[in-house]
Amino acid sequence: MAVDFDNEIKAIRTTVKSVRDVSDIDGLEVQITDLETQASAPDLWGDVEHAQQVTSQLSRVKAEHDRVTKMEARVDDLEALVEMGQEESDAETLAEAETELASIKKAVGDLEVRTLLSGEYDERDAVITIRAGAGGVDAADFAEMLMRMYLRWAERHGHQTAVLDTSYAEEAGLKSATFEVKAPYAFGTLAVEAGTHRLVRISPFDNQGRRQTSFAAVEVIPLIESTDTIEIPEADLKVDVFRSSGPGGQSVNTTDSAVRMTHIPTGTVVSMQNEKSQIQNRAAALRVLQSRLLLLKKQEEDAAKKELAGDIKASWGEQMRSYVLHPYQMVKDLRTEFEVGSTSAVLDGEIDGFIEAGIRWKRGQERDAANA
Structure with a gap:
């Protein structure tokens, strides 16, 4: 059965337009302009942490913008390929267009799913x-x-x-x-x-x-990111050090470099042993502990909202x-x-x-x- 390119491309354009609207391409372009101005400031790297935040944000926003605009360009190119194949009755060109159509449909589906990712983290x-x-x-x-x-x-x-x-x-x-x-x-x-x-x-x-x-x-x-405000008082932490172990319990480190960090108020425990030094393992453990506490804080906030909203059916089961x-x-x-x-x-x-x-x-x- 011959592929109905006109209807297929029309459906793709409709989906891409909805993705474009949700993604707020105009807003992203404003952000890109602002971030590029900040990134070009001569004193940007005077504050390394801020500079890293600006360049990272610029890279992320550009990637989001390009994902949509490049998809629109792919659809334009596909339409031109189909027109050329149909005008010249070129079976080889139309076969190439059919392959590209299938590829674009999958990519647009992935793009559509990405637009659903709008949670805080x-x-x-x-x-x-x-x-x-x-x-x-x-x-x-x-x-x-x-x-x-x-x-x-x-x-x-x-x-x-x-x-x-x-x-x-x-x-x-x-x-x-x-x-x-x-x-x-x-x-x-x-x-x-x-x-x-x-x-x-x-x-x-x-x-x-x-x-x-x-x-x-x-x-x-x-x-966790450096901009997140999850402060953990030293009094709330219990830190144990031990030797790293490999398969079967064998010791793979002759020094006490592995770290087990316990957050006393919540009982949350994090262990790290894959870094080379105790200092590195401690830093990695603290970062993961902060990440868990950050999510725990959000879950508690969400639970409070659900309680205010009334009884809502649980969405995640045991299995x-x-x-x-x-x-x-x-x-x-x-x-x-x-x-x-x-x-x-x-x-x-x-x-x-x-x-x-x-x-x-x-x-x-x-x-x-x-x-x-």
Whole structure:
């Protein structure tokens, strides 16, 4: 069946226009002009922290502006390609246009999802912590599988990552792990991955080959910035130092460089051992602790708002996604109903479909709550 280029391009233009309106391109251009003026000031680098904030903000705003305007240019180029192919009845050109149409439709879908990321901290880098839950050694192995899945996802998208802490289980896998994903909107994108994940499979650790169900918890928080006001009095902190350990509990550091930091009022605990010195681990632990307290503060504020608004149905359950490897192959999100049959692809980082469905679902939940 021949592709209806006219209607397809018309639909794409409608979506891009709505994205342009939501993104406020005119407002972004005003911001770019103002930030470029600040960035060109001769005394800019007299205050290094301020200079870094200005250049970082300029880079982010330009990227947001270019994402929309470059998409509009791609659609213009596609339309010109189609016209040329149709006028000359050139099958090769029309085939090229069809391929580009499919590519643009996917890119526009991604662009549309990005416009839904408008939360207070959505544009931040993300800090992800994975903890093994019920299920013994299978749960620890599952935690390591999930960590690899997210690191592979970040790699596929060209995002930088940094592993901050790993606590290995005795037999296999991880008790817990914490790592950063450094990319614009990493927190807003990955926040929908927070929750309890369930794995069902024939256990490779059971010599009787029995089916095992195990769980792992995923926590996603926004990375603290220097402009955030989260002050922690020294009296509220308990800091312990210990030697870093590797798989099987073996010591990998002959000095007490690892740091465990406890926020006494909330009981929040952060451990760091992947930096080379105690000072570096302490700084990294404090930054993640501040990030967790920042999110906790926002959650408390949101809870207070919900209480004022009345009873609103809870949106996040105990278990948000199942990974079934036996007796059939399927990964299914229990909130959005999105599912995929290729479990190996998902565990290798192909989770964009789940993330997109989760973002749309979450924004729908927020709209329903606001209207309640």
